[in-house]
Amino acid sequence: MTGIHWLQWNDETLDVFARQRRPIVVLVDDRDQAVAARVGALRAAMSEHGQLCALMADHFHGVFVDADAIPEHLAWLDAGTAFHLAVLSPIGWTPIATIDLTHDDTGVLVELVAQTLAALEGIWT
Numbered sequence: 001m002t003g004i005h006w007l008q009w010n011d012e013t014l015d016v017f018a019r020q021r022r023p024i025v026v027l028v029d030d031r032d033q034a035v036a037a038r039v040g041a042l043r044a045a046m047s048e049h050g051q052l053c054a055l056m057a058d059h060f061h062g063v064f065v066d067a068d069a070i071p072e073h074l075a076w077l078d079a080g081t082a083f084h085l086a087v088l089s090p091i092g093w094t095p096i097a098t099i100d101l102t103h104d105d106t107g108v109l110v111e112l113v114a115q116t117l118a119a120l121e122g123i124w125t
Contacts, residue, residue: 006064
């Protein structure tokens with residue numbers, strides 16, 4: 001299995017969250033082109049990582065948020081500034097974990113995401 005189905009943060013997605021209480025992996029783009037390039041590279045590399053794709057398909061929702069469309073709730077959490085990648089609780093959408101994207105090696109970041117999600121696998125059923 002390859003690829004990750006990234007949802008958009010909208011009313012339809014919020015309905016999915018309400019029906020399927022799974023942690024949410026949110027990836028937030030950035031207006032700064034250097035950070036946006038890092039986010040884009042991470043997003044592409046995540047879709048090529050088999051274990052990560054399986055975890056995302058079975059245990060987590062994936063949401064990609066455009067830098068110009070950060071929802072109010074995520075803006076309150078300082079998404080796009082304090083973090084660009086976080087795992088949110090399905091109840092209250094508060095961060096369970098955040099991952100710092102400042103590492104230069106995208107492969108290391110993908111492994112860190114996979115390890116984080118593997119550690120969180122099954123916390124909500």
